Amino acid sequence: MCALRSHWRRLWLKVFASASPVVTDSGLVEGVEEGGGRVFKGIPFAAPPLGDLRWRAPAAPASWEGVRAADAFSPVCMQRGMYPQDAPPESMNEDCLYLNIWTPDLNMWTPGGASSSRLPVMVWIPGGGLENGSASTPLYHGDGLSRRGVIVVTANYRLGAFGFLAHPALSEESANAVSGNYGLLDQLAALGWVKRNISAFGGDPQNITVFGQSSGAISISVLTASPLARGLFRRAIGQSGGLFEPIEAAPEFNLAGAESAGVAFVERMKAASLAELRAMKAADILAQRFHPQPNIDGYVLTESPHAAYANGRMNDVDLLVGSNEHEGLPFLADRRVTAANLDDELAQDFPSFIVALLGPKTAADDSEARAAFIAFESDMRFGWDVWTWARLHAASAHSSTYFYRFTHTPPGEAGASHGAEMIYAFDHLDQKPLAWTDVDRRIARTLADYWTNFAKRGDPNGAGLPQWPEYSLSDERALVIGEEIGAAAIPNASSLRSIDRLYWVVRVLLEYWRCLAGGAALIVLMLVWRKTRRPSKQSSIAR
Template sequence: MKIRALLFLFICAPLWVNAQSDVLKVEGGKITGTVTADGAVRVFKGIPFAAPPVGELRWKAPQPVNAWNGVRSCNAFGASPMQNEPAPFSMWSAEFLIPKTPISEDCLYLNVWTQQQKDTKARKPVIVWIYGGGFVSGGSGAPIYDGEATARKGVVFVSINYRVGAFGFFAHPDLTKESGTNASGNFGLMDQIAALQWVKKNIAQFGGDPDNVTIAGQSAGSMSVNCLVVSPLAKGLFNKAIAESGAGFARNYPSLQQAEEGGTKAAESLGANSIAALRNVPAEDILKKVQAFRGPIIDGYVLPESVAAIYNAGKQNPVTLLTGWNEDEGLSGGNAKNAEAYRAQAETQYGGQAQEFLKFYPGQTDEQAAISQNKLSRDMSFGVQNYSWAQAHSRQGKKAFVYRFTRKLPATGTYAHYGAFHTGEVAYAYDNLRFIDHQLRPLNATDDKLATTMSNYWVNFVKTGDPNGKGLPVWPIYDTNAPKIMLLGDQSEAAPLTDKPALEFLLNNTAKR
């Protein structure tokens, strides 16, 4: 019997070791996760990286995580930040949105996907994903942000939550006074920095290299990446940046004084005469009644100056940059003006430079005017921003790689006319086409090939700071004098940035708003 018992223990020992190895020690306590069906990737969802920002901690910088006893099961996403209930709209079907539940102020959680590895001392590169949503919506639980495919390629994938809307970007004179930093309003950005600090301290437990971290984001997430690159509070937390459709170079973020004035008016509208009273207002009431706070503030602390000023002074955090925007984006809003009205508006807005403007964005016919208005919206909102970043970065002798996503996604019904739309590239870059609703968007072999190409570029960049690799079209380093970008579409190839003159015109005339 003793021999049988010993034999049983010997046979089962590897299983016991594997089970124990799933328990990790992080700030706050021990956690366990799940593993993919084939055992290749370990997944940890809903890891707290800060204390819940509720009650007295509403509108405060993120505080240290609350410790827990025992082993915390991290097998489900934490709550998405406070926002309206998600519902498909415009170009975005359900897979681009957060789950309907849970949604809560208690939202400071992150998720980790990491490849199983035999060598426990090996350290893999890390990517930290920051979602978009106009700074008023979004969350790490959206299906297209899944990290498994990237983890399978030897990268530790981390996705994080941060506060949005009035919960993430609310400023008030009394909040400024109590802060200890003489600033308020950038709580969402501070959440992101707290998550990066957590990564720095804990990611080695997941096989990640804390000294090889890439921050990545899209839309408001890309704008966040831009802010983190220039924030002194984020120094030393990353060395590479991926910014998809969004930056703040040619954009005027509000000053602390402007934001505080808005906060004072909001408090009055809620009938709250103190910060204590404001913190007692139900979250649902704030969500409904306080809607003017939509993003970063030049607060003198998280953002000491404008993005452009910090870059011009060479005070930004050192990174290698991969950035770009999409061919269509599709966020023009409203109905297009006819040709006559469009040209009249150009005359009013640009005066003596109207004819030059109309060379870049012509409007001889209604159809041509509609196309130009879409391009103008794309370039004003995204093209000028990311172009300005690439230019400033490259002028300082830093490496940048620039792309244009041109794949017009196959689609049916109301989705058919959006083309290479805003956020459309994300599922390709992270090899997540399996989450796309193929009834709405009947993808094909061209899409599969592009997803493989793009995800390999992204992974190579995360690993080495260079997207190039075996079997991929050569992606040239961006050169301000003769800029070439990578076109990512039906065919992936390098090409001159032909709209440089148009972008320069906008940059010099209308983009600073």
Template sequence: MRTGIRKVMGLAVAAMAIQALPAAAQIRSATVAEGQLAGKSAGAVSAFLGVPFAAPPVAENRWKPPLAAARWQGVRRADTLPSSCRQEVTPNGFGPWTHEYVVTNAVSEDCLYLNVWTPAKTAAAKLPVLVWIHGGAFSSGSASVPIYDGSALAAKGIVVIAINYRLGLYGFMAHPGLTAESPAGASGNYGLLDQVAALKWIKANAAAFGGDPARITIAGQSAGAASVHHLIATPLAKGLFVRAIAQSGSGMGLNVPARATAEARGTALMTSAGAGSIDEMRRLSPDQLEAAAKTLAGAGGLAFAPVVDGLVFPDTGTVGANTNDTPILTGMTADEMTGLNPAFGKATAAQVQGTLASSYGALAPQFLKLYPAASDAEANATVSALARDRGLAAMAFWAQQRQRGSRNPVYAYLWSHWEPGPDAARYRAFHSSEIPYVFGTLGASPERPFGAADRRLSALLGDYWVNWVKRGDPNGSGLPHWPRYSSNQQIIEIGDDGAKARPILPADTLDLFTRYVESGGRVSLF
């Protein structure tokens, strides 16, 4: 009798254990240099969230290069998104950027973490790795922004990793005192040093997630794309990646000032904060520092951003250099400026005519022929077309220069599809609007009325990006052909009608911009 009871009880316990297996099987583990991680799984993809790649840059480590992350005992849970780096937040979004585009979680100086999504079944899978560097003018953004969830993209057969890096005054303040205490005689660019540290950590630990450390692609949009180009330029990133993606980034035209200029701004910040030394600055609270920063002239925009620091960029010649020559997939949206310029769509014919005359000098009549502005309606259409074409011309000139000193391919695109949602007709294919299509995160915004056409475009864009990460060629079976950018100046336009090859610009338009540059003019995306 007792034997029978024991058997029944044993069967019941076994049945309970079997029932518990699916939940237990959702937890995957990975062993990295610092210890063991417990992630979480959903379907075919496992996520390891909030993984430290460096020590917290707080207290005495504020405004210092990142230090190695500490080891831990036991198993560290990696199932929760980490804090975002310090910044002002607008959790409901702004302009065309609805809530899924912005930081919605807590912010902290303790933010040097990354998120990993992997479809690998074993550590021996050797899948290619995509490292995502978020945008946000070097002052905002996060690896935890909802549209950067890597689950859907990873499900296509790659490891996706999104990284944080210090922002604003925490990531890019230079100061004579910091320069003096640095063994390298450098200051500023701590955010870029964070990116380098993250890449070194990823190269050392990618295999733990089934990734191949020999096949790492860096990718980013806007400031993230600028970061991609900075990583290509800096000697510190040598050997850390093999391919790159720069969305809204090539031909960007951002200024990288000399360290002395940045040090002067850091000195002004110290004065505004009422501190007498770097040690005192390190003892101030984030609220005190940020309040002081708001009093500085020109506190918005790129107030604290990359500089020629003497370390990441040893000299001005390093900025924009092709030090780490690598294949690049790059492009832009058709309406980059609609959300970035508050006056967009409000121009008058007289204003546009005056701007063309003052900007293009002797070539202004030719520009007016291509971009007429006889009425206010026509003037606003001209502003839109001119902004798009300037960006494309800047990308063409960048590609031309890059190809002079590189054998590696360039593939270029124009994204022209309007994301549905609030004021879609106003914002159109706005800055960063292709990102949720790349990541397959259309579901992050239930209020946007995505349809079957959007989902088809998302599948198409994701396939192109994943093919690039896997093979260095976006083309693949069943996809419209994407030509390599060469002397034929062909790009691919991805829009309402799918993907089609086209010239980067009509010949007469590109010729006009070429003459403008040869006369001493400057064109850039922004």
């Protein structure tokens, strides 16, 4: 053990020595010491997507001479505020395709039982509805995880119209005859960069875990179904997000439908050509509202994630997924839900027939109505996706599957809302000035241990942690993370199964009408299904 520890220390001193820049395939980089660890900020993984590179697949970054000081975060990608009243970020630019790397603190981390000289790597894909988000958000800083013996990478990707605009003219100029999934291609480029370069930072290119929350998790569900991502990562963590609805029925999720939406967008921009569109100021493009979605283009995504998993064509990686008890809380904001208007309020977000079939039947009082509203929004928008992801993976994959349910309410908050688990999973309670308790600190330590253990070996369990059983179709238990942590039956299983039956019917009808009933009936079903995905005023939180 002493010899092994000495070997680790010699390896890491090479990386940490301030006089020893790290060699990447574009040039030398030198990071900064923070808290005893070393951070490399603002490393380009692709060329700036400016001018003629706007709405193209990411190109390789230019090489540089000398040593690049990796001591400052890059601007965030072009984006609006999360809410209409929010101001956009101050440091914002189309030139945003950069990543950040956190390496461990030798004084706080002692290797034990390792047989490799390389550390596991965790790559974070930020959420924000594919419209917002940044790799440099303080909550996502990787020091809380890296001190546990992993390397943490966070990466930007293009958002909104810059990352997801499809158009026939863009598809025509593409070598693969596709357009619209540029943000996903950025994510793939970042993962490719990590795969090629992370060994120079002490990381193991054969042990990469990709993790993300909300639309970051949705992106990961797409990546696990994409043939382009095969071999780029070994494990995946999806927090409160996935794309497993019957998206085949929604025009905007297919290339032709995405192109049609893009044509309408370009018409609103009053651009006569791609050259004219590419010459427009980024701020003018950002000012025109655009709702980004991945699309099944036959290249990045050859089929829906549900179909890829159901047919065993997904990338077989270890999987850890879950959601929070009160994901729907943000959708309650600025709405007065009562026992008398519960159905009407839900019908603003979902078709009336779905509310009638699956919605809460009665509410004794306004408080119960609000709780029912939150539960329904939570299960429809988030809970079913992650549960279905776990079930499909457990049925088709040879790799491990773990499922969780986060129920802990942070101090002063109304519940375990969307995103509540992140500050615990990153072990970053210092990022929010709440009256944290010993229970909160214990949960943060436990989640960060689970997440990093999973990244190391595909199993979150470890010494001193409550046992987390592997999820299977014959043992559908979740790790319930509350004031007490332990395995239990999935609390909302009945609701999830009801939603699943509805989606099963949709898929059966889709297949039947596609084969027998002709295009008109299929169009009707598409329109009905599109209505089920109608965004609310809080839609940027949902995705």
